[in-house]
Amino acid sequence: MSCQSHNATAPSPAIAPGCGDLDTSAIAAAIGSRGIDSRISTLIPGFDAPFFQAGLAGYSDAAMRLVARRHGCPMCVTEALLDRTLLAGGRGFDKADLGDLHDNVPGGPDDHPLCVQIMGSEPREMAAAAVKLIEQRQRSDREYRLLALTNDEPSSRPIQHLRDPGGRQVGPWPPSDGFSDEERRFAAAMEMTARRPGGTAGFQCIDVNLACPVKKIEKKARGGHWLAEPRGAIAILEAVREAVPKEIPCTVKLRRSFDDTPEMAENFERIFASLSSIGYAWATVHARTVQQKYIGPSRWDFLRDLVRRYPNNIIFGSGDVWSVHEIFRMIHYTGVHAVSVARGCIGNPWIFRQAREMMAGRLPSSPTIAEQRAAMLMHFDISLAVTRRFRHGEEATSRMMRKFGIKFAQHHPKGDEIRKRMIDVSSAEAWRGILDEYYGA
Template sequence: MTVATAPARPLRIGPIDLDVPVVLAPMAGITNTAFRRLCREYGAGLYVSEMITSRALVERNESTMRLIRHHESETPRSIQLYGVDPATIADAVRIIVAEDHADHIDLNFGCPVPKVTRRGGGAALPWKNRLFADIVTQAVKAAGDIPLTVKMRKGIDHDHLTFIEAGRAAEDAGAAAVALHARTAGEYYSGHADWNAIGELKQAVTSIPVLGNGDIWSADDAVRMMEQTDCDGVVVGRGCLGRPWLFGDLAAAFGAESTPVDATLGFVADAFRRHAELLVEFFDDEDHGCRDVRKHVAWYFKGYPVGGDIRTGLAMASSLQHIDDLLGQLDRDAPYPGADAEGQRGRAGRPKRTALPDKWLESREIGESTSEMMRGAETENSGG
């Protein structure tokens, strides 16, 4: 694989200096400690936890408290929070700061999942502009010296765009950076990200870094996004599924020291095995860890000559020894398959009408009944 290179462009988010302008996007059920550690072994950047529900954190839900833990090798440590109530989010931020759980906090205003948006959370929330500004303002104050950033989408749909207004509001509230997934909630993960919107946001928000997210499947894509939009960094999500070494490619593309990857089938098999091993350690349960890595099988071996029997076996493995036995049957010298292994991975789907609370779009303000309804948005456990 050949990778385009760009001049070194370090990224500063508050007091955090990153050698390369690269952030791992939070992904539910994916970006746990195991995956973050694996990505970090290949490259550099900021690696964000999967989404943490603020109320669950405040109430010290057992699974949530597990998700906010970081391995001693992780630095800087980053946690993404989700919520709809300014006071609850601020309380969650204060817990993170007081108990030294993270060096960076991100707020989620980009989730398009119906169970989140139908209660006014995620990508639906910036439509209520005063509520959005209040959440960011209170969270920034609670964070103190810990940099707090915002991740969002373009808006609910093309008739209800919010990203410019929200970006400026976050800047005014003291956010350390803003990141834009250049799709609307209605587009979900379909079609192509609108990189022009990232450029528009960069022109509108001038005092803090603007990061771009969407359709970065390779290091070349990251370089092109920054050249096209003049954004300050990139946020990588689905492009690293089954390819944690993408962060090595990204480091090399932005001028950092990185070992070139020869992604033979043997190399990929070793990465998959390492991922399973780290998951076993994270869950402290071999069966649980081996079951969790099953979702990654298709992503890792996309385009490679791996027979159906082996794929099925890996998707049913319940022990590291079983995984080793199956991987031992592969042709480790099989070369990187090129285009067959490239391109989109993970969920895409089709555009869909965003699930919203009743009469949500009729006003930019929050009424008492709407406020009561929104509290249910924080009843879900973290990571979903």
């Protein structure tokens, strides 16, 4: 689960000079009356408010998403799924593996709209993985692997679909020396997919991860490392967009740069400038560098500058959103079209309810003890129901829920005591026992 943060710092304010004194109530009410940018709700019906639950490896599974939605969250993103794991049907790749595939299947009819995030090192593997997600396994695993041409040496193939930032195709497509048999099959399959009427069974959107600070494997870039290799990043973006049916939006998650050198800033610019011509609906920009991982402040001033320089792009912001007030501060200060709520919503689904309350001109209400109990029971029960369908038993689910319990405890006056108790939870009975003891039976 390499996207996870083992080194995150405690909540701290973002770099946003002059942002401290903003009147978030007035800002929220104004946003409430104008609503979300209509381009967004047209692309993804149901995405009706300018915030959403971020991809969070190890957290944002179907259970967390459903709890968030029941508290007013209008849209969710899955954690990053590795293309190779998807193509292999979820097996293997131990250390290279990210999210657990089973935790990311759509959690029933209520778990929409849902954006699935993919990450990988080879344009064709990424394209085939995206097709597989959209089709929801209409073909055999073998067919999807064939689409990705995993039998040959992918890294020795030239990049096929390259375009420059102005949209001009600069890569050799179709290749001047003709197609190989495999390439012909690939092209035919992709074309067939593109013509298929939009059967959006599970996911309404494909999000390409160019942000995760996960280490390279076998010297191959993936996630945020692509920000140091713009040509490859653009090839991946191209390949995925070309493979996915036109009616399904493709989006991208990036960091503000790989690091703070001028060279990397230029790389970001090159990738970002290419997005609309390739056909990406929006970009979520995490305003930390890849090198920063999750340490130190995010730079909202960078987001503000980016929004000003790309007035026609839809841009979402991420980084240092710890409470409902930061949702509205970020929108007002930076001009982003929506805010990605990440660590600020772990064990805190009320942030979404509070955002809706503020948009309706009301004060944000803190969760009562009874509401905390209800949400914690709901989260545990859904988690158990979802994971039982697959492979986890009650004990594994209970252990997994400890990290949520610890976060939920922050809302309780006896939070420190509850946190200590949560550490030992290994059964549904123990979870409910803590609820009965501290949250009323």
